[in-house]
Each structure stands twice: as structure tokens, then as C-alpha cells.
Amino acid sequence: xxxxxxxxxxxxxxxxxxxxxxxxxxxxxxxxxxxxxxxxxxxxxxxxxxxxxxxxxxxxxxxxxxxxxxxxxxxxxxxxxxxxxxxxxxxxxxxxxxxxxxxxxxxxxxxxxxxxxxxxxxxxxxxxxxxxxxxxxxxxxxxxxxxxxxxxxxxxxxxxxxxxxxxxxxxxxxxxxxxxxxxxxxxxxxxxxxxxxxxxxxxxxxxxxxxxxxxxxxxxxxxxxxxxxxxxxxxxxxxxxxxxxxxxxxxxxxxxxxxxxxxxxxxxxxxxxxxxxxxxxxxxxxxxxxxxxxxxxxxxxxxxxxxxxxxxxxxxxxxxxxxxxxxxxx
Amino acid sequence: xxxxxxxxxxxxxxxxxxxxxxxxxxxxxxxxxxxxxxxxxxxxxxxxxxxxxxxxxxxxxxxxxxxxxxxxxxxxxxxxxxxxxxxxxxxxxxxxxxxxxxxxxxxxxxxxxxxxxxxxxxxxxxxxxxxxxxxxxxxxxxxxxxxxxxxxxxxxxxxxxxxxxxxxxxxxxxxxxxxxxxxxxxxxxxxxxxxxxxxxxxxxxxxxxxxxxxxxxxxxxxxxxxxxxxxxxxxxxxxxxxxxxxxxxxxxxxxxxxxxxxxxxxxxxxxxxxxxxxxxxxxxxxxxxxxxxxxxxxxxxxxxxxxxxxxxxxxxxxxxxxxxxxxxxxxxxxxxxxxxxxxxxxxxxxxxxxxxxxxxxxxxxxxxxxxxxxxxxxxxxxxxxxxxxxxxxxxxxxxxxxxxxxxxxxxxxxxxxxxxxxxxxxxxxxxxxxxxxxxxxxxxxxxxxxxxxxxxxxxxxxxxxxxxxxxxxxxxxxxxxxxxxxxxxxxxxxxxxxxxxxxxxxxxxxxxxxxxxxxxxxxxxxxxxxxxxxxxxxxxxxxxxxxxxxxx
Numbered sequence: 001x002x003x004x005x006x007x008x009x010x011x012x013x014x015x016x017x018x019x020x021x022x023x024x025x026x027x028x029x030x031x032x033x034x035x036x037x038x039x040x041x042x043x044x045x046x047x048x049x050x051x052x053x054x055x056x057x058x059x060x061x062x063x064x065x066x067x068x069x070x071x072x073x074x075x076x077x078x079x080x081x082x083x084x085x086x087x088x089x090x091x092x093x094x095x096x097x098x099x100x101x102x103x104x105x106x107x108x109x110x111x112x113x114x115x116x117x118x119x120x121x122x123x124x125x126x127x128x129x130x131x132x133x134x135x136x137x138x139x140x141x142x143x144x145x146x147x148x149x150x151x152x153x154x155x156x157x158x159x160x161x162x163x164x165x166x167x168x169x170x171x172x173x174x175x176x177x178x179x180x181x182x183x184x185x186x187x188x189x190x191x192x193x194x195x196x197x198x199x200x201x202x203x204x205x206x207x208x209x210x211x212x213x214x215x216x217x218x219x220x221x222x223x224x225x226x227x228x229x230x231x232x233x234x235x236x237x238x239x240x241x242x243x244x245x246x247x248x249x250x251x252x253x254x255x256x257x258x259x260x261x262x263x264x265x266x267x268x269x270x271x272x273x274x275x276x277x278x279x280x281x282x283x284x285x286x287x288x289x290x291x292x293x294x295x296x297x298x299x300x301x302x303x304x305x306x307x308x309x310x311x312x313x314x315x316x317x318x319x320x321x322x323x324x325x326x327x328x329x330x
Numbered sequence: 331x332x333x334x335x336x337x338x339x340x341x342x343x344x345x346x347x348x349x350x351x352x353x354x355x356x357x358x359x360x361x362x363x364x365x366x367x368x369x370x371x372x373x374x375x376x377x378x379x380x381x382x383x384x385x386x387x388x389x390x391x392x393x394x395x396x397x398x399x400x401x402x403x404x405x406x407x408x409x410x411x412x413x414x415x416x417x418x419x420x421x422x423x424x425x426x427x428x429x430x431x432x433x434x435x436x437x438x439x440x441x442x443x444x445x446x447x448x449x450x451x452x453x454x455x456x457x458x459x460x461x462x463x464x465x466x467x468x469x470x471x472x473x474x475x476x477x478x479x480x481x482x483x484x485x486x487x488x489x490x491x492x493x494x495x496x497x498x499x500x501x502x503x504x505x506x507x508x509x510x511x512x513x514x515x516x517x518x519x520x521x522x523x524x525x526x527x528x529x530x531x532x533x534x535x536x537x538x539x540x541x542x543x544x545x546x547x548x549x550x551x552x553x554x555x556x557x558x559x560x561x562x563x564x565x566x567x568x569x570x571x572x573x574x575x576x577x578x579x580x581x582x583x584x585x586x587x588x589x590x591x592x593x594x595x596x597x598x599x600x601x602x603x604x605x606x607x608x609x610x611x612x613x614x615x616x617x618x619x620x621x622x623x624x625x626x627x628x629x630x631x632x633x634x635x636x637x638x639x640x641x642x643x644x645x646x647x648x649x650x651x652x653x654x655x656x657x658x659x660x661x662x663x664x665x666x667x668x669x670x671x672x673x674x675x676x677x678x679x680x681x682x683x684x685x686x687x688x689x690x691x692x693x694x695x696x697x698x699x700x701x702x703x704x705x706x707x708x709x710x711x712x713x714x715x716x717x718x719x720x721x722x723x724x725x726x727x728x729x730x731x732x733x734x735x736x737x738x739x740x741x742x743x744x745x746x747x748x749x750x751x752x753x754x755x756x757x758x759x760x761x762x763x764x765x766x767x768x769x770x771x772x773x774x775x776x777x778x779x780x781x782x783x784x785x786x787x788x789x790x791x792x793x794x795x796x797x798x799x800x801x802x803x804x805x806x807x808x809x810x811x812x813x814x815x816x817x818x819x820x821x822x823x824x825x826x827x828x829x830x831x832x833x834x835x836x837x838x839x840x841x842x843x844x845x846x847x848x849x850x851x852x853x854x855x856x857x858x859x860x861x862x863x864x865x866x867x868x869x870x871x872x873x874x875x876x877x878x879x880x881x882x
Binding site: 237244 | 390392394395419420421422423424425428429431433436437438439440441442450451454455485486488489
């Protein structure tokens with residue numbers, strides 16, 4: 001186990017380093033956006049004095065490097081900064097509700113996104129793996145082809161199109177699920193689940209093809225190996241040969257594809273959120289970019305990057321653990 | 331003998347098989363009959379491509395992807411396997427017909443423990459419960475003389491050595507007490523001392539349970555120990571069938587006789603090297619390590635001009651590492667390599683072009699040692715240009731001359747790709763590539779072990795001829811003592827990274843030996859069908875093979 005632990009620690013350290021580099025990239029890229037908060041909030045009638053004063057208030061007049069280290073220092077202490085827009089709103093109304101920090105703004109949205117991602121994963125991962133196993137078992141049959149055509153057409157269609165089709169069939173023609181997913185705090189789990197079902201199904205359609213095809217390919221790739229022939233010559237049923245003898249050895253590539261797709265579910269679901277009016281982090285991100293609310297944009301980017309790195313790290317570790325040679329050294 | 335034992339278990343009649351390549355079906359087996367009685371062992375021999383494995387699998391009613399049985403019948407205990415449903419066949423496979431594959435390391439599932447794989451058959455076929463079968467497995471491990479029989483089943487395949495895995499696989503085949511086991515080259519990948527243990531174990535257990543078996547191999551001496559009957563195959567045709575003793579004593583067909591005669595190739599003894607002669611290569615007190623793991627300890631030997639030194643030993647004994655030290659791929663920790671009395675830089679990067687030119691290598695797997703994207707002409711021309719600086723027409727002339735030297739027609743082969751050649755031809759290209767540098771010294775790393783015996787003999791004869799013509803010095807790495815007997819002038823025996831014995835071939839094959847050399851020599855199967863029985867009687871089961879090595 002010692003070697004596995006060492007590998008995991010190595011990967012963790014590498015992950016942290018990646019995150020640091022990503023933070024620099026995010027900071028520089030976001031600050032390269034044309035215009036800034038002061039200009040976008042004041043609009044057409046902005047006087048240079050007003051712009052300069054808002055910039056001074058927000059610290060936008062400091063050099064880039066100073067601002068980066070201020071921000072990084074804050075992030076390391078768990079302080080993602082203050083949302084420009086909320087702070088502006090608070091001073092305008094004269095109330096300080098405590099909701100001006102980026103963390104307070106992002107937290108509920110992020111929780112919603114994670115909820116949707118988990119619901120989708122809970123449906124999509126088993127569904128794709130089972131479909132992949134069946135496609136491998138009945139390879140080159142009508143079932144295999146139908147599965148391939150179905151999953152490939154769903155991945156090739158735009159997300160909003162899939163979303164509207166599902167709304168048409170499952171909300172309008174057969175009112176099973178609500179077409180709007182406006183979830184809010186205080187909802188019961190069941191209600192939340194029902195509300196987020198249509199976006200979850202849409203996302204399932206989007207991510208299934210990738211995972212299912214990798215499962216199928218990874219299994220078929222192993223079918224020519226001597227231990228599969230041995231399993232067949234032991235008189236085992238085709239299903240058992242695939243599930244018990246091929247699948248455990250095909251896990252590494254499947255896990256990696258699952259991780260990539262889960263990362264997509266956290267970071268790339270803006271369109272689906274917009275269609276179903278789902279209050280997730282994607283919408284917040286897009287809105288913040290529009291008004292140049294830089295602290296929020298940076299925090300969102302950082303969260304996305306962390307999600308990517310963590311999921312890939314988990315995939316790496318699980319791939320390692322799925323290999324008995326590493327789990328049980330000689 | 332009762333009526334039951336004289337029953338016919340397997341009956342194959344007029345079996346024709348075809349393999350699919352490039353959208354067409356071409357014949358692999360052209361109508362073979364096979365009859366096997368209960369409790370009988372049939373040896374199936376032939377070169378690679380003779381169709382022995384295909385036929386062995388067909389006896390189980392199984393064909394690999396892209397292979398089909400086009401004609402004939404296969405009956406197992408009265409059941410027509412070609413007409414039987416998949417479910418009927420599945421019910422027989424593993425339960426009444428079992429299979430032992432060539433590479434146990436590849437044929438055990440890496441993801442599951444050995445005992446879990448062992449009990450799978452009995453449990454799935456409803457022969458025994460899990461616990462009962464596990465208990466039985468441990469007993470079988472004990473019968474097969476595996477170390478720690480009650481522990482070994484809880485290991486994963488990669489944690490167990492090749493010879494032990496092969497016995498575990500035999501135990502797994504026995505798990506349902508089948509009527510028939512197909513052994514597909516079960517000892518080909520093993521060292522001689524490991525092979526002898528596995529052979530003894532297999533023979534013993536097949537005897538004990540009176541199991542019928544089809545034993546597929548290309549090694550006549552092995553089949554002589556195992557089989558009651560031998561069937562010889564050549565390119566999908568049966569050459570002859572007879573009981574083992576008759577076949578060995580009086581083969582009737584030319585092809586069979588030629589197989590028997592392969593082992594007769596032996597070069598004349600050369601005069602003793604003068605004591606003041608400067609060796610072409612001198613390996614002096616070499617210690618080497620991979621990282622911090624020491625591999626070689628104080629290895630010293632000389633290689634003289636026009637001589638062949640065979641370096642023998644089991645896998646892991648340091649033969650190839652020594653070669654890597656000589657070529658400079660692995661700089662030794664201490665000691666030195668000398669060429670014509672001059673010390674060579676330890677690292678190949680520090681050697682001059684001329685020093686590099688003098689030491690060439692021929693590899694075991696010609697398949698992987700030749701660039702599949704380059705034509706034969708390009709492969710051989712590269713060292714010609716690199717070392718000798720020849721260009722254009724001169725280069726072409728030199729390549730043609732080299733091709734002629736290895737007995738391949740230049741116009742016919744110059745533009746071919748390696749994939750268009752047979753295994754023996756590829757190995758010849760490997761030889762030509764080494765010769766292209768015009769070296770003094772060539773390291774031959776197991777160059778014949780991947781080849782069939784007849785082809786291997788051709789390569790050995792070619793190497794011998796080239797040596798006589800060009801006064802080459804060979805270091806011949808091998809674990810096959812028959813090859814040593816055929817080609818070597820001197821022998822170096824290695825074990826655990828040390829030289830345990832060295833000297834002229836004549837002395838090495840004559841007692842008294844170092845105990846390890848003795849064990850190596852005694853482990854090489856002989857054509858005498860009583861060889862294994864006699865050896866076991868003489869030495870006892872505990873004093874053969876790896877068990878004896880462990881005692882040293």
C-alpha cells in the first residue's frame with residue numbers, strides 16, 4: 001500500500017500546483033476582459049471622475065500583481081472577496097444584509113449545481129455502464145447499433161434542442177414533470193428531485209454516449225485476451241464472462257471518461273440551466289461576466305478548476321486502485 | 331481393462347477448418363481424424379502454423395474468432411459438439427472438458443484471486459459448493475506440490491511465479507474432475523528446471539484421476555514423456571500417428587524423421603585457444619545493478635576470435651544484463667569491458683563510432699526488433715551508411731551482398747516490409763543488419779528460442795557458416811542446452827548474477843559438474859520415453875527442478 005499512498009500524495013501535490021497556475025491564468029485572463037465594473041455600471045453617461053472614484057473604492061487602480069496577491073491571500077484564508085454588484089446594491093439601499101461576500105452569493109448556487117450534477121450522475125453513470133455492457137455483449141447486433149445511434153444522436157444534438165424535446169414530451173404532452181426548475185431554499189428533497197428531473201434527464205442524454213461507448217470499447221478491447229478465452233472455455237455464460245472477467249479489467253479508461261463527464265456536469269451546464277430556469281452556478285457565472293463582477297467570475301473559475309482537478313485526481317486514484325498489481329504488490 | 335475404459339471419448343472425423351483473412355476463408359486443417367480413448371494421452375506435435383492449437387480447441391467444440399469448422403464431425407462421449415447448442419456446450423466446457431493454456435500468466439484473470447478463479451467452474455456448473463471446492467482446490471495444490479498450498483490460492487496471479495501459475499492452472503482444470511483436458515503448450519514458456527517440475531506434476535495428476543488428455547507441443551522430448559500416442563501435424567495435414575515408443579523408434583515419414591534429426595546438428599570442436607591470445611572481448615570483474623538492486627556480481631569471462639561462447643542460465647540469472655553491460659547500454663558499477671585489450675568506455679555514449687561498430691546485437695524477437703514501416707533494404711542500409719559511410723550505388727551493392735550472405739535473393743526481398751517475411755527470414759534480416767556494421771563481435775540474445783526447430787537449425791547453420799567465413803566472435807545467450815551443444819565452443823553458466831562454472835563445451839557436458847550445471851543438464855528432456863520416470867526414480871521429486879535450485 002505504501003507505493004499507492006506515495007502516488008496519491010504525489011498527485012495531490014501536483015493538483016495543488018496546477019491549481020496555483022490556473023489561478024494565475026484566471027486572474028490575468030479575467031483582467032484582460034475589455035471594460036471593467038466601473039464602466040459597465042455607469043453606462044454611457046460615465047464621467048472620468050466617477051469611473052475613477054469607483055475604481056478607487058474597489059481597489060481597481062492598484063497594479064495587477066498587487067491585486068493578484070491580495071486576492072490569492074484572501075482565497076487562501078477562505079475569503080473569496082466581495083461581489084462588486086452586491087456591494088454596490090448594499091450601499092445604494094443602505095442595508096448590509098451580509099450577503100455581499102462572493103462566498104455567500106455563490107454557496108447556494110453551487111449547492112444547486114452539485115445537486116443537479118449528482119442527480120444526473122446517479123442516473124447517467126449506471127445507465128451508461130449497463131448500456132455499454134449490453135452493447136458489448138450483443139455487439140454487432142441490432143441492439144448494439146440502435147444503442148449507438150440513439151446515444152450518438154443525442155450527443156450530436158444541441159442541448160437546448162434536447163431540453164425542448166423533453167419538455168414537449170414529458171411536460172407538455174404528458175405532464176409528468178414540471179418544465180420549470182425554479183428550486184429554492186426550504187424545499188423538501190422529493191420536490192427538489194421532481195423539479196430537477198427534466199434538466200437531469202437532458203444532461204443524461206448529453207453525457208451518456210461518451211461513457212457508454214467507452215465502456216463498450218474497453219470491454220471489447222479485452223475480449224481477445226487469453227483470460228477471456230479461458231473464462232469462455234470454463235463454460236461460463238457470456239454475461240458472466242463480460243461482467244466478471246472483462247469489466248474489472250476495463251475499469252481504468254471507463255473511470256477516466258466518467259470523471260471528465262462529471263466535470264462537465266459541474267462546469268458546462270449553462271444552457272440547460274437557462275432553459276429550465278435552474279438557479280445554478282452557470283447562470284450566475286454568465287451574469288457576472290456580463291457586468292464585469294470580477295470577484296464572482298474569478299471565484300467561479302476557481303471552483304470550476306478545482307472541480308476538474310479533484311475529479312481527475314479521483315479518477316487517477318481509482319484507476320490505480322482498480323489495478324490489483326498496484327493494490328497488492330509482490 | 332474393463333469395457334468402460336476402452337470407450338472412445340473423443341472422435342473427430344474428416345475435420346476441415348478454415349481461417350478468415352482479408353475477407354476470404356483459407357484452409358487451416360485439411361481433414362484430420364482423431365480418436366481418443368478414456369484415460370489416454372495423445373500428443374499433438376508440429377511446427378507453429380501446423381494447426382495443432384486450432385485442432386486442440388476444435389476437440390472442445392470451440393473455435394477462435396475468425397476460424398470455423400467447415401466440414402467433418404467432432405463427437406465428445408457421443409455428443410455431437412458441432413450440432414450441440416451453445417448452452418449444451420457451455421455445460422460441458424469446464425465441467426467435463428477443461429483447458430490449460432500456454433501462458434498461465436496471461437490466462438489467469440489479473441483482477442481475481444487464484445482460488446476465486448479456481449472455484450468458479452465448480453460453483454457455476456453446480457458440481458460443488460464454494461467452500462467444498464475451495465477445500466478441494468487446496469488439496470489439488472498440495473498434490474501438485476505447490477509451496478504453501480493453503481495460502482497460495484489467496485494470491486493474485488501476478489504474485490505467483492510462472493511455473494507455479496502453470497500448476498495452479500492445471501489444478502483449476504482439474505477442479506470439476508473433467509474427462510478430458512487439453513494442454514496447449516503448457517511448458518513452452520518455462521525454464522527447463524521449472525518445466526520438469528510442471529511436467530512431473532501434470533503427468534502425476536493425469537494418472538491419478540485417469541483423465542484423458544490432448545497434449546499439444548512442438549517439443550518432441552516433452553511429448554515423449556507425456557503421451558501414450560503421438561500425432562504429427564504439418565500445415566494442417568496429419569503426417570502420421572503411432573504409439574509413442576513406435577514413433578520414436580521407427581518414424582515412417584520423411585517429415586517426422588527430419589524433426590527427429592534436428593538435434594543432430596553439431597559443429598566440430600575447435601583447437602584450444604592459445605594462452606597468450608588477446609581476447610576480442612574480455613569481461614572483467616563486472617558488477618552491475620538496476621537502480622539499487624544488484625544484478626551482476628563479479629562476472630568475468632573472455633571471448634576469443636572466431637569462437638562462440640554460450641552463456642546459459644535461467645531467466646533472471648543475468649545473461650541479458652551482461653550483454654547490456656558489454657554493449658554499454660547499462661554501464662557497470664565496477665569492473666571493465668575490454669575490446670582487443672583496450673578498455674571500452676562504460677557508457678555507449680562515450681564510445682567512438684568504431685568501437686560501437688565492433689559490437690553488434692541480434693535480438694530474440696525479430697518481430698519487434700525490425701521497424702515495421704521500413705523496407706528490408708532500408709533496414710540493412712541504415713548501418714551500412716551510418717558506420718561505413720557508403721552512399722548511392724555502393725550502398726545498394728553492399729546491401730545486396732549482405733542479403734546474399736544470409737541466403738535471401740536481393741531482388742526479391744529488397745523492397746519488402748518485415749511483415750511480408752516469415753519468422754526465420756526476419757531473424758535472417760536481423761543477422762544481416764548486425765553484419766552490415768562489419769563487427770568483430772556479435773551478441774546473439776536467444777535468437778532461436780522463438781523459432782521452430784527446423785527453422786532454428788537453419789539459423790544456427792547460417793551463423794556457424796558466417797563465423798567460419800568472417801572469423802566472427804559470438805556471445806550466444808540461451809537457456810536451451812540443445813542449442814549450446816550444437817553451436818558453442820565454450821560455455822559460461824550463470825545463476826543469480828554470478829558465473830557458477832565456465833569452460834570448453836566438452837568439459838561442460840562431462841561430469842563432474844557444478845551442482846547447478848548438473849541440474850540444468852539433467853532437466854533437459856530427452857527423447858527416451860522413460861527419461862522422466864527414471865529421473866524421478868533416481869533423484870526423487872524433491873531433488874528435481876526449482877525445488878532443487880532452492881536447496882542450493
